[in-house]
Amino acid sequence: MSTGKNAPATEKSKESMYHALIYATVLEMQAMMTFQHDDIVHAGNTMKSAQEVCQRFRRKSGGLGSRGANDDLSEEQLHAEVCYAECLLHRAALTFLQDENMVSFIKGGIKVRNSYLIYKELNAFVQSDTAFKGPNHKHLEGGVSFGIGAFNLTLSLFPARLLKLLEFAGFSGDKEFGISQLYTGATSHTLRSMLCALLLLCFYTFLSFILGTGEGEVEEAERLLKPFRLRYPRGAIFLFFAGRAEEIKGNIDEAVALFEDGCKAQQAWKQFHHMCYWELMWCFTFKKHWKMAYFYADLLSQESRWSKAMYVYMKAAYLSMLPDTESRPFGDNEVDLFRQVPTYKQKIAGKSPPTEKFAIRKARRYKASNPIRLPVPVLVRITAFVSSHSTIIPPMQFI
Template structure:
């Protein structure tokens, strides 16, 4: 019992009531009542499995939005508490694994409470592994969390109606680099993206507490993961239809409006996205962190449309108020000042070179490890602050390529053509006044971007020429050694789009020959996400998650993951 308003209220509830409670709190969340959703579910989180799980999820979402180390630590603490709560309701027998018990006695031998506790426990482990990855993206930590999820989620195999956890975890595996996946395959893991997305779509269309979580997972995947990893083929139209359905139910939901704006961006409707994002800012003021997300996307809309002043203002707001990456925002501000008129630059009292130089000082460390993309822009900031011989739009182009900007623009061919003209003009300027130190690197960076734009314009032969040109200049590059493996990647995608799967695989395989270049991990993930194979029949064959690997282990061996 807890005291509330002078009254004693119970902190436990039956299963049906707890599911209804969780659904109600998720509805509050979608109606922009973020704090209410978290605070009202908290009293039940200590003694009921589904409230414990939802409380953990909402707390972790808040941590991700703030990116405050303290909030992330709170998210980890709450997730561990959720694991303890779920564990207290699981089957007490510790002589054999849950999966073996199910196989031996059948699902009917398990109490309903234990069944749901097992599912929630598995999904809380997935949540914990997600927070762990943000804190420390080491393979060891991923394996530790992943193996424990696998040991708990045999239950998914025995209960076909539960699809959210299986879909999310398998989707993560489908994006893991080959070397890491080989380690996971030792204990039977594998992932097939199309199967996993189908599971999540099915879950999103069903009436249960997981449908909202499945919807939000799909929105995040299609709007960010598939773009960042360069997954060319997707079914985002189905997810966009889901967003419209949910917007009818929750028309003022800032979360749903935000994803709707992002869908508009990916369709090339940047002015419409801009209006929606501006509306999102005015809808609510409780979580200012959501404003920061909107300012980031507004900055990109303005950059794509060449609205430099508006883009700078968005970057400045982000720099002043967001904790995510001040190094990135400083580089963005400096890059925008490079293309802005001198009178505007004077009016804001900012020095472009100082902003570029300060990028390195603003880098963050997560458990002592630097963030690769921040290291990349810090090196670029040093270069642009201390050398001449680069043209004004060059830093912006670097930023756009690093953040998949051309892929976001790819549906708007008019804008792609406009940016291709900017790249061509920049190439002419560099040819007229080449830098002795960076000249070859700069020209080949522009050749990579030319190939990228031409690919989106459907001019595959010309695009192939420019990608190959970069590869041929490999030995002449002095600094930007990432250009060659990234060109192999873009060339592989080009062949894939042409239907030449053998050539696609060959070029993607060439990436393995390169090490220790800028933003290497990002490219490894992108290459892994293609999931190509030379056997077309094998390529189309769905692979289901093999859950039968769960071997008999005494349960006390598994308790360590909760600490």
């Protein structure tokens, strides 16, 4: 949408709340993949403009919360409410990424709370018998399902003590309810069906395993993927998630083919390729093809800004798996690479990612002139990577 041939869509984003929201959402997704400060700022400004467009269509006297008993909102005003709430949620996410200071966290927190309150009021409204149902009511319901589902699922993943505090503050963190809302939204063929599906697929194939809460989610992911893959057989994002499902099941060759197809399916967003490269790196790790795994780690270290410390650590780890007599690609040396790892430390939302902390801690062994080498650095990392699910290649096969 940001290309010249889509200029009409960009122009409509100044007048249409849905064009504005979708355009800003695309820029947000791009910013999260590039992780470039300028892209994040641009996406944040565009989302703010989208919020202002939505505001023009809202009830002038304060929106849904101030609706009188006999003073119903029009369908347009209801859609403005749900679009406005979604803009707030996206802006909060971009605020957390853009700045690391306490003021930004407070501002982001206020946006999250305001968004949640609007979604909560909208959910009660669409569930009521008196709800106005215009010709586009299903898209309104889809928007509410996305918001309520996203909040409940995300908050349910927080530690129990923090979740109790959030519930005391009026938030809800019911995982099953959140999943049911997102599934309803994903299968309803509305404007936000794909967003609901993508959030569920992220949970089923990534978050549930990272957090150690997932058993059986792969089957749910495949069930959810089936209609989308039939509708979009060359859809890059759905090829990616299909590959991820095969990888989790241990079908590594099938996963490699799907990830490679995902890279071939589109060339507009190079950053999407980086997601595939990361998974391909692990697939070749499971196959013990160290040079191929190194190749993808090297590509990531050159092209991606997400976690260069981890990419360089993995390059060094793969070189460590090669025999001493075997030549190293590009003349790299594992000891030199390990020593470089701490120089690439970064912070996201004010904190260093756990994966980078892991890499930096292990790389410290190589600081001395006579380094204390890690015995099997790939095994150390792969154990952490697969420990939450037993169907991937058992780590002991690497010894």
